[in-house]
Amino acid sequence: MAKNIYALLVGIDNYHPDSSPSVRSLTGCLNDIRAIESYLRDRISFESEWTLVESTDVPWILTNEQATRQAIINGFQQHLCKADNDDVVLFYYAGHGSQQKVSEAFAHLELDKYNETLICYDSRTKGSWDIADKELAYLISQVSKNNPHTVVILDCCHSGTGTRDSEIVRQAPGDERQRPWDSFIFANDSVALEKLASLKNQDKMKFQGFQGKHIALVACRSHETAKEYTTEDGQRRGAFSYFLTETLKKTNGGISYRDLVRNVNALAIGQIKEQSPQIEATDAEELNQPFLGGAIDECSQYFTLSYNIKQKSWVIESGALHGIPNSSKGGDTLLAIFPVGSNAEELHQLTNAIAEAKVTNVLPQMSIVEITRDSGLSQKQTYWAVVTSLPLAPLKVYLQGDMGEEAVKLASLVHKEAGPNRNPSLYVDLVDSPEDAYCTLSADNGQYWITKDDHPLVAPIPEQPDGVGYTSDRALKAIGRLEHIARWNNVLTLESPATSFIKPDLVEMSIQILSGQDVSASPNGVEKRVQYTYEDGEWKPPIVQVKLTNNSSRTLYCNVLELSESYGIYLPFFEERSSISIPAYASLEGENEFYIPDDFLERGVTEYKEIFKLIVSSAEFDAGLLEQDGLNPPPQTRSLELPDTTFNLLLDRVNTREPGHSSRKLDDWMTKSIAVTIVYPP
Incomplete structure (x- = not known):
């Protein structure tokens, strides 16, 4: 029996000109x-009899x-409600969230006397x-009557307060109009009204007995704002x-x-400053299910290379929608080419490759290859092509x-000579x-400042004005700190190619x-x-x-990195500075004490964010290549002798940016992350 995906995608950049007040x-x-439409159309597993229903x-x-x-x-009631x-x-909703003055009938559910809303x-x-x-809960309950796998994704915020930051946020002022009872979509549904009347304030988020079974992914906490973000290619997106x-795309x-x-x-x-995406589920067990209940097609361990007459070039049948990154000053996506029919072991031995190639242009559905x-x-x-190297964005x-x-x-002059x-x-x-920058380097009162959205990222150079002014040494130190932040960002965003056989669920953290x-x-461990x-x-x-x-x-090889708020990268849990082998079906535990650095406490910082990043590989690797303390110069390349694999070369490039070449073995790898905030009581 065919399985269907019923999607309702809503995106609003511009609101009605007669809106009062204006939005x-x-x-x-x-x-x-x-982006989500393209992802659905391309990644749905047609071979598994999944169909995207276009009403x-x-x-x-x-x-x-x-x-x-x-x-x-209408989209809910006449389209989504057909799901079985x-x-x-x-x-999926992308737009402004807000608040609305609560009606008397709901006063017992909202301590702040406001409903959260989608505009x-x-x-x-x-x-x-x-x-x-x-109303959204009511619509979801109608959809859920036939028990489909229901997912709600909201890229908006609901705090209804004024914007605290300079960036664009998806939040509009609250609606102070007194809303009439008969304007609610469930006004004439006696069963729904009885259930609402029986709820207490503590039940308002769950709507037990009223809201249908579903999973909700939301852009931020209730007191935070959902920001917009400029991508590497200059496109504006919701962060x-x-x-x-x-x-x-990359999993x-x-x-x-x-x-x-x-x-x-x-x-x-x-x-992003002050934005923590969250997840809620009426049944917590469903959080262990794959996204969209397994309707997304699994990538193979290789791409198909062919000559495209229309493009007058070699192409692989995968593009941006499959996680192929664009080339950058940080390098190219490199490929090894094998005969069709090569087995898994042959694909991992680069000496078996009959050709090499690089990606020169990434399209949504395919990539041009040289x-x-x-x-x-x-x-x-x-032919079959496997990824041997990925670019690292500057x-x-x-x-x-x-x-x-x-x-x-x-x-500017120092930057021009700061590389090899x-x-x-x-x-x-x-x-x-x-608008195209991750951060800004500015000069004020004899100091260099590195800021993002008008907030300093690190201490200025020098930390206190001293009358000396700007020198080449201080400019070099500023560029050095920017390079330090760049390495931290490279590790944060380090993700495996989509063709890796190591799936995210093969190693739990x-x-x-x-x-x-x-x-x-x-409550869900996010x-x-x-x-x-x-x-x-x-x-x-x-x-x-x-x-x-x-x-x-x-057997797989792992280690866990600590990415600190001060742009340090450490290996806190295990004595090994490289990788730890974990045999099949085995577990490994490590522990450490985590504290807020004294210089942060002295500045009044009482919340300090850490990101624990798990790296998993099919071969040994040197995680120590990624370590960096504070804002010191980058560490020297380690001399530890490990297998000459593509993943070790990538880790080395994060640190040195020098190109490398491996003639031996292609290894699979995977990453996953968990954020932890250390809190010092007031």
Whole structure:
């Protein structure tokens, strides 16, 4: 029996011109919807009899003026409600979230007297209203009557307060109008009204007995804001949507909801200020299921290479939607070419490759390839290609100030000679627009400042004005700190190629608090928060344990990195600085004490974020290559003798950016992350 995916995708950048008060436009919501639509169309497992249902009765993709309140309701009731027991339902909303003055009937459910809402295109016009959280719950309950696998993804926020940061956020002022009772979609549903009347305040988020079974992925906590983000190629996206779709593209099709949001959360915490994506489920066991219940096709361990007459070039049948990254100043995506029919072991021995190639242009569905070493490939035949190297994106930095100013001119000149052989820095790319930059290097009062969204990332150079002014040495130190941040970001975003056979669920990473107070707000283990405890007359930092479990039938090699808020990278859990072998079906535990550095406490910082990143490989590797303390110069390349594998060369490039070449073995690898916040009591 065929299985169907019923999707309702809503993206709103521009709201009705008659909205009162006016609703500020956004820039990335339509891009988010296009990205998830493309992902669904391309990655659905047609061979497994999954079908994306494209309704002819009502639109299932609603953008801007199409996304009226009634159109969204119709999408639920006339499209999503057709889903059956074996089907999957996806509701995806990218736009403004807000609040709405609560009606008297709901006063007992909302202590702050406001409903959380989604703003439709015409929500703020006369006679129309936002979709309130209780209405969304009601619509989900209708969809869930036939028990499909239901997923709700919301890239918006609901705090209703003023914007605290300079970046664009998906949040609009609350609606202070007194909403009439008969405007709610369940106003005439007596059964629903009885259930609402029976709820107490503590039940409001669950709507037990009223809200149907589903999984919800949301962009941030209730007190945070959902931000927009500029991608590597300059496209505006929702930060949550971008990290979500990138993680989905780069995993091998079977990532669980729990691991998906853990990875997205870690990326968001590392890249975006005050935004922590969350996940909720009416049944916590469903968080261990693969995304969309397994409807996404699993990538093979190779790509098919063929000659495309239309493109007049060699191509592989996979592109951006499959996780193939664009080339950058940090390198190219390199491929080894094998005969069709090569077995798994042959594909991992690079000496068996009959040609080599590099990706020159990444399209959504395919990539253009240039053959760099040819052993007589025939344009009339197909071949198999495996990834042997991935590019590492440089940090995009905007120099603030006139290029004629002494400080900016010095920094620009130093950057041009900061790389090997007095070439430009390989880690830092100077851009012409602040909108295209990850951070800004500016000069003020004799100091260099590195900032992101007007917030300093590190201490200025020098830390206190001393009257000396700007020097080449200080400019070099500023570029060095930028390179340090770039290496940290490279490790944070380090992910395996989609062709890796090591799926995210083959090695589990769990976090346990051995001492200290667990004050985690997330019930599903997305982000841990642990607080110091007062013992024997002093505040003692918490002890955290990590447990790694190998669920595969082969020995794998692992280690866990600690990426600190101060841009340090450490190996805190195990004595080995390289990798630890975990036999098939075995577990390994390590623990350590985690504290907030004194210099942070002295500055009044009482919450310190850590990201624990698990790296898994099919061969031994040197995790010590990634270590860095504070903002010191990068460590020297380690001399530890390990197998000459593609993954070790990648780790070395994170540290040195020098190109490497392996003639021996291609190893598979995988990463996953969990964020932990260390809290010092006030």
